[in-house]
Amino acid sequence: LDFQGSKDPPNSASRVAGTTGTYQHIWLFVVVVVFLLFFVCFFFVSNARMEFKMFGCFDNFVPCNNTGVPDHTPMNYALHHLERLLQNISTELKEKWSKDGIDKTDLQLDKLDVVLIGFSKGCVVLNQFLYEFHYLKTLTPDDETMSDLVNRIHDMYWLDGGHSGGKNTWITSRSLLETLARLGINVHIHVTPYQINDDRRPWIRKEEKAFGDWLKKLGASVTRTVHFENQVPTLKSHLEVLDVFKPDVT
Numbered sequence: 001l002d003f004q005g006s007k008d009p010p011n012s013a014s015r016v017a018g019t020t021g022t023y024q025h026i027w028l029f030v031v032v033v034v035f036l037l038f039f040v041c042f043f044f045v046s047n048a049r050m051e052f053k054m055f056g057c058f059d060n061f062v063p064c065n066n067t068g069v070p071d072h073t074p075m076n077y078a079l080h081h082l083e084r085l086l087q088n089i090s091t092e093l094k095e096k097w098s099k100d101g102i103d104k105t106d107l108q109l110d111k112l113d114v115v116l117i118g119f120s121k122g123c124v125v126l127n128q129f130l131y132e133f134h135y136l137k138t139l140t141p142d143d144e145t146m147s148d149l150v151n152r153i154h155d156m157y158w159l160d161g162g163h164s165g166g167k168n169t170w171i172t173s174r175s176l177l178e179t180l181a182r183l184g185i186n187v188h189i190h191v192t193p194y195q196i197n198d199d200r201r202p203w204i205r206k207e208e209k210a211f212g213d214w215l216k217k218l219g220a221s222v223t224r225t226v227h228f229e230n231q232v233p234t235l236k237s238h239l240e241v242l243d244v245f246k247p248d249v250t
Helices: 012-017 078-099 120-139 147-152 174-183 202-217 235-244
Strands: 028-035 039-046 049-051 055-057 113-119 153-159 186-191 222-226
Touching: 028 078, 039 078, 078 120, 078 147, 113 120, 113 147, 120 147, 120 153, 120 174, 147 153, 174 202, 186 202, 202 222
Parallel strands: 113 153, 153 186, 186 222
Antiparallel strands: 028 039, 028 113, 049 055
C-alpha cells in the first residue's frame, strides 16, 4: 500500500516516463479530502500487489485473482479500510507537522468531506464500495458503523475503468445502483476510446452505457465525458485522462 499527500493531482506524462512497457504504476485509487473549501489534499493509493509485473491487485479493498480480476462481495470491509487509512494518515501528518513546528492538533481527515476517484483498474475499488453501500443501507440498515463516512462522500469519479476480466467492469445491478442514487452522491464518468471502443472487450462499452443510463433513470446526478473521442484508441490517451479531467472540489 502506497499513499502520499499533495495539493495537486499527478501528471500522467511523468508517470508514463517512469514505466517500462507496462502501466503498472498508474493504477490508482485516489482519495480527495476537502479542507474547509480552502485547501484540498489528495491521497493516492496504489494496488496492494503486482502479479507477473503487469497485473495490479487491489486486495487491500476487494479480493482479486492473480490477474487482478475482482471478486466483489457484499462486505469486504473496504469502507472500514478507507476510514482507517484516513485516520492513520491524519495521525502521521500531525506528527510530521508537529516536528516542523506547525500546529494541526485539530486535524481529523476522517471527519472531512471526501471525493473518491478511481482510474483504470483502480475503479474496482469504487465498484466494491457500491456493494458495501448496498449492504449497509439496504441489507443491514440498523448498522450505522460506516454511516458517517458514507454521508461525507460527495462525489465519485470513474476514470476509464477496466480490468482483465470478461464482465463486471462497470456495475449494472439495478439494486446496487438504486442504493447509490438514494445516497445523493454525484457520479462522474470519464472514458476514452481505449476502453469503450475496444472490439476485443465489447462488454466494457455495454456495461458503461448501462451504468450511466440506469443511474439517470433512477434520478442520480450523473455527468459523462468522452475524452479524445475522435482519436485512435491508444494507451497514451488512456493515461492522459489523468491530465484532462477536472475534479470538482470547490
